[in-house]
Amino acid sequence: MRPGPQLSKRTKPIAKRFRKDERAAAVSGFGRTRPPEQNGSADMTTTSASHRERGWWRDETFLDDLRRHARDTPRKTAVIARRQSDGRTHRxxxxxxxAMADRCASALVELGLRPGDVFAAQLTDRWELAALTLGCIRAGVVYCPLMKTYRRRELDVMLRVTEARVLVTMAEDNGDRLGELGAEFAAELPSLERVFVADGPGPEGTGEFESFFFGTAxxxxxxxxxxxxxxxPDDPYLVLFTSGTTSDPKGVLHSQNTLYAAVRGEAETFGLDETLVMYTTALYTHYTGVVQGMLMPLALGGTMAFQDAKDPADALDFMAAHGVAFFYCAPFYLLSLIKEQRAAPxxxxxLTWLVSGSAPIPPYFIDETRSVFGLRLYSxxxxxxxxxVTITRPDDPEDWAAHSDGSPIADMRLRIDPVSDRSGGEGVLWVKGPxxxxxYYRRDELYAADLDEDGWFDTGDLARPDxxxxxxxxxxxxxxxxxNANIAPVTDLESIIGRHPGVRDVAVIGLPDEHEDETICAVVAPAPAAPPVTLDELHRALDGAGMTKAYWPRRLELVESFPTTATGKIRKEELRRRYGRTGHRPG
Known part of the structure; x- marks a missing residue:
């Protein structure tokens, strides 16, 4: 049995402490690291030296990996990317x-970006993302990928916080004219100097992405x-925004080493090597797509495979055509994949590894995955x-993914602070490690609020030892x-909905759903003497406020009054129990 998370030393009356996982299997593609540099504060130097000593941090970068593979296996396929719009597959x-990473880096220099400046890109999944991801490292520029679902409200905050000097976006997405929106931002934000538009002509004053970045040497x-x-390897490199529970998105800042530790940890868990062909249906402007989808196969000398089509039939056809060995998706997507594969095998x-996360895996998923794909499922x-941070292992029981979210990887440490009214050792999960x-980018106070005095990070999740x-x-x-694996801005949603004249009070909650992580439900107490508010009316209010459509409630429940605590706070847990529903097995 593996050691696991420790309970808080502040637990009363007894604090039970577990040691962290100590696996350290060697994996092809991860070489020896050089001695650590001694710079920065004493605490940071000690932490850096410890992570380097154990091989989780290194003095090499992902560009060193790229150069090594370009030298040793120059003709090996590094990228397979298919575009739905034209049906073409790029290799x-x-x-x-x-070469394309160098071209992108040189384009950023041509644009006048200085080391440490921020470059933002809002693109669909396409081969150019791989070149941009590496080109920013080469140019010394901080990379800020923006998910294509973001719209004015989120983008305004993100571009202001980062003070991005260049933005690449699309002419249109799902009927929304993002190119025009980018031009509006350029006129509004002093820091945003240039906007480039992909997949079509952009408004006056914008540049053409493809020709500028790749058409000139x-x-x-x-x-x-x-x-x-x-x-x-330790420089600020990647800013990934997460909505959190407050109105303003937070830009999570990573170095190459904080990403490398995760890459190496996951690769060691599954024994991955240069034969890896990796594919995920997560967006390649999301952590999963950037790090697991692109940087993990790059570090190993494998192949990153992705496409912008998200239909399960397209995903299965893509896996079959290109020999995908490792596939990751959210549970709700796995359900649709199982149905499609059963209907048309x-x-x-x-295909060797099927991994799922972002939501609990129902027990019957284990049997369905084995029956349809002949594989075990990992969480x-x-x-x-x-x-x-945690992954179930090959030596765990066959159905363990339905009972556990796994044990820690990459020397990550877990701590559970028990909650008085919870049983079974359940409590708040804290993490710490490489x-x-x-x-949070330019939000030091927000990040500090999530750390304790010893540097442990409050995940906001409740957990129990497995x-x-x-x-x-x-x-x-x-x-x-x-x-869809993204955190919805609950406070912002409630604020916008609460301003509707037909709403007296509102609580936005997430309800279990097998077809997506959670269904967003608005529970509304109508204003006195006002006609009952409708879901369409709420959607119009959110649209007018510029809220991303993916976060609009798909369900509305009307109540006369809310269950509250003694201090008047709405008891959302009771609402989730009241309106929650169980899922059904796939047919």
Whole structure:
């Protein structure tokens, strides 16, 4: 049995403490690290040295991985990317990927971006994302990928907080004219100097993404400058926004080393090597897509495979065509994949690993996965702040993914602070270790509020020990809702809905749903003498406020009054029990 999470030393009357997982299997593709540099504060130096000593941090970068593979296996396929719009599949070998990364980096230099400046990109999943992801490292620029679902309300905050100097966006997405929105931001924000538009002509004053970044050999003009500009392994590199429970999104800041630790930890767990062909249906501007989808196969010398089509039939066809070995998706998507594969079976001889996370896995998923794909299912838990933290293992019981969210990887440490009214050791989950982010970009006070005096990070989740050295997530200590693996801005939703003249009070809750992480439900107490508010009216109010459509409630419940605590706070847990429903097995 593996050691697992420790209970808080503040637990009364007895504090039971478990040691962290100590696995350290060697994995092909992860070489020896050089001695640590001694700089920065004493605490940071000690932490850095410890992580380096154990191999979770290193003095190399993902560009070193790229250069090594371009030298040793230049013709090996590094990227397979399919676009639904034209049906074309693009392939880049390692030599070509290295060249395109240099071209992107040189384009950023041409635009006048200085080391440490922020470059933002809101694009659908496409091969150019791989070049941009690496090109920013090469140019010494902080990369801020923005999910294509974001709209004015979120984008305004994100671009203001980062003071991004260049934005790449799409002409249109789902009927929304993002190119025009980008041009509006350029006129409103002094820091945003240039906007480029992909997949169609943009408004006056914007540039064409494809031709500027890839149609000119900028490396011939600026390539000699890149070696001195490259980001180091501990430099701030990646800003990924998460909505959190407050109105303003938070930019989670990572270095290459905080990402590398997660990459190595996951690779070691499954024994992955250079034969990896990795695919996930998560967006490749999300942590999962950037780090697990692109950087993990890159570090190993494998192949990153992705497409912008998200239909389960397209996903299965893609896996069959390109020999995908490792596939990750959320449980609600796995259900649709199971149904599609049962209806029209594809031969998937290379598929070896099926991993799911972001929501609990129902027990029958285990049997369905085995029956339909002939594989066992693994579960994973993590956050944008720290990536994958726990994973179920090959030596766990066959159905363990239905009972556990796994044990810690990459020297991550877990602590559970028991809650007085919970049983079975359940409590608030805290984490600490080498995959933890550097902080929230320009929001130091928000990040500090989530840390204790010893540097442990409050995840906001409730968990209990699983009996095998891991954890089972049981709920949330913080008020948050997961929507397609993203955190919905609950406070913002309630504020907008609460301003509707037909609403006296509102509580926004998440309800279990097998077809998505959670269904967002607005529970409304109508205003006196006002006609009953409708879901369409709420949608119009949210649309007018610029709220991203993915976060609009899909369900409305009307109540005369809310259950409240003694202090008048709405008891959302009671509302979740009242309106929650159980799922059904796939047919």
């Amino acid at each position: 880049l070998d390692y030599e070509r990927l290295a 900028w490396e011939e003009r600026h390539g000699h400058l890149l070696d001195e500009r490259e980001l180091g 594809r031969a998937l001889p290379a 994973l838990w993590g956050m944008t702040e720290n990536g994958p 995959t933890q982010c550097l902080g 009996g095998r050295g891991g954890i089972r997530i049981t709920g949330r200590a913080k008020d948050m809702i997961l929507r």
